[in-house]
Amino acid sequence: MKNHYxxxxxxxxxxxxxIYRFIYLKVNSEDMAKDLTxxxxxxxxxxxxxxxEIQNPQAFIYxxxxxxxxxxxxxxxxxxxxxxSCSEMSDPSSNIEKQFQxxxxxxxxxxxxxxxxxxxxxxxxxxxxxxxxVSEIAEILNKKEGTVRVLVHRGIKELxxxxxxxxxx
Amino acid sequence: MDEAKIxxxxxxxxxxxxxxxxxxxxxxxxxxxxxxxxxFSTIVSTFRFILQPKVLAPAVLTLLVxxxxxxxxxxxxDSLHSVKKIAEMGQxxxxxxxxxxxxxxxxxxxxxxxxxxxxxxxxxxxxxxxxYQDSLKKAAQSIAENSKAPEETILLAQKVNKIKGTTEKLExxxxxxxxxxxxxxxxxxxxxxxxxxxxxxxxxVLAKREIESLRNNNSLTEEQQAALAEAEALFEAENYQGAxxxxxxxxxxxxxxxx
Numbered sequence: 001m002k003n004h005y006x007x008x009x010x011x012x013x014x015x016x017x018x019i020y021r022f023i024y025l026k027v028n029s030e031d032m033a034k035d036l037t038x039x040x041x042x043x044x045x046x047x048x049x050x051x052x053e054i055q056n057p058q059a060f061i062y063x064x065x066x067x068x069x070x071x072x073x074x075x076x077x078x079x080x081x082x083x084x085s086c087s088e089m090s091d092p093s094s095n096i097e098k099q100f101q102x103x104x105x106x107x108x109x110x111x112x113x114x115x116x117x118x119x120x121x122x123x124x125x126x127x128x129x130x131x132x133x134v135s136e137i138a139e140i141l142n143k144k145e146g147t148v149r150v151l152v153h154r155g156i157k158e159l160x161x162x163x164x165x166x167x168x169x
Numbered sequence: 170m171d172e173a174k175i176x177x178x179x180x181x182x183x184x185x186x187x188x189x190x191x192x193x194x195x196x197x198x199x200x201x202x203x204x205x206x207x208x209f210s211t212i213v214s215t216f217r218f219i220l221q222p223k224v225l226a227p228a229v230l231t232l233l234v235x236x237x238x239x240x241x242x243x244x245x246x247d248s249l250h251s252v253k254k255i256a257e258m259g260q261x262x263x264x265x266x267x268x269x270x271x272x273x274x275x276x277x278x279x280x281x282x283x284x285x286x287x288x289x290x291x292x293x294x295x296x297x298x299x300x301y302q303d304s305l306k307k308a309a310q311s312i313a314e315n316s317k318a319p320e321e322t323i324l325l326a327q328k329v330n331k332i333k334g335t336t337e338k339l340e341x342x343x344x345x346x347x348x349x350x351x352x353x354x355x356x357x358x359x360x361x362x363x364x365x366x367x368x369x370x371x372x373x374v375l376a377k378r379e380i381e382s383l384r385n386n387n388s389l390t391e392e393q394q395a396a397l398a399e400a401e402a403l404f405e406a407e408n409y410q411g412a413x414x415x416x417x418x419x420x421x422x423x424x425x426x427x428x
Contacts, residue, residue: 005200008199008200009196012196012199016187016192016195016196017186017187017192020185020186020187021182021183021185021186024185025182025185033187034187034191034195037187037195038195038198038199041195041196041199042199045199045200105170105174105178106178106181106182108178109175109178109179109181109182110182113179113182124179128176128179128180129179129180129182129183156172156175156176159175159179160170160171160172160175163170163175164170
């Protein structure tokens with residue numbers, strides 16, 4: 001049991017920030033991000049304790065988180081975030097907002113990212129924000145590496161387009 | 170906004186992180202009892218590691234040596250002087266010769282008192298004098314309580330003589346009387362007298378035995394008989410060393426002549 005504990009400890013410490021961020025950028029809610037992050041790690045711990053072999057813990061935890069968000073969307077449809085409501089997007093008491101201290105460009109990116117197609121958003125988030133290599137992203141998303149590169153490229157293009165529209169609002 | 174700027178702004182989103190307290194609490198909740206046990210066992214295993222002889226002994230030794238060297242310069246009245254005395258107590262337990270050890274401590278205290286006098290540190294005089302007196306007392310007690318071989322007594326007497334000289338100078342400089350030195354002198358003199366008496370007794374016993382043996386020897390020459398008579402006379406006068414000297418000449422006349 002000590003081995004499971006150590007393994008989980010390592011996975012948790014290494015990925016809790018990344019998984020939280022990954023989920024937050026998908027669900028746009030701090031509370032929901034915390035709940036789903038917590039659930040993702042509970043599932044990981046349960047897998048370890050039943051003796052499931054986890055070859056690639058990073059890919060494993062990201063896939064678990066991704067599936068949880070998909071389940072969440074099935075229960076609650078994903079509504080596009082209005083560009084005009086970016087100031088209402090976050091919880092005013094949120095630590096994230098305090099950290100950013102009203103950086104308008106960052107706020108725009110967050111809003112626009114939230115409105116991307118899910119696969120584009122995932123690819124862009126994993127590649128540019130979490131700094132994962134294409135091979136790793138391919139394993140997480142269960143896609144080919146070539147497909148991942150295309151998704152990243154299209155994601156950036158879409159961001160650029162939406163930000164252009166944002167500036168025209 | 171160009172692509173480079175977009176990518177730069179995306180990277181800024183790395184700042185999105187959960188609250189640290191929440192992260193720790195969540196881990197605790199997930200692990201439950203496992204977390205508590207593991208924290209406890211981590212502490213226990215850390216202590217076990219430290220307490221291993223191969224880890225603890227050198228670590229403790231290094232610490233003690235470092236501390237010992239650091240406090241050597243402290244004087245009575247200094248805050249670290251008590252640490253120095255504790256270190257001396259440790260040395261005392263392993264000292265092969267306790268009396269020699271205590272005399273060494275008395276010499277140290279005398280040296281410290283001299284330093285204080287030289288530096289005119291008036292506030293430290295009283296504790297320093299008290300410590301010196303205590304060290305002399307302890308050395309005097311040790312001389313009285315522990316039996317020694319004659320050659321050791323002579324070495325101790327030499328140390329006491331040196332301490333006596335230092336004390337006399339301190340008494341003069343401070344215009345005080347350090348009574349404890351008197352007891353120290355008396356005790357070492359008593360030991361020396363005891364050794365002399367013991368030696369005298371041994372010589373008396375030896376001389377008496379030899380004289381009786383020679384009296385029963387019927388083959389003595391006239392010269393040897395005269396020497397025996399002289400030895401007896403010296404013995405009666407309690408000059409046992411002289412009596413033994415005559416007996417040696419009597420026993421080995423040819424070697425004595427050659428000498």
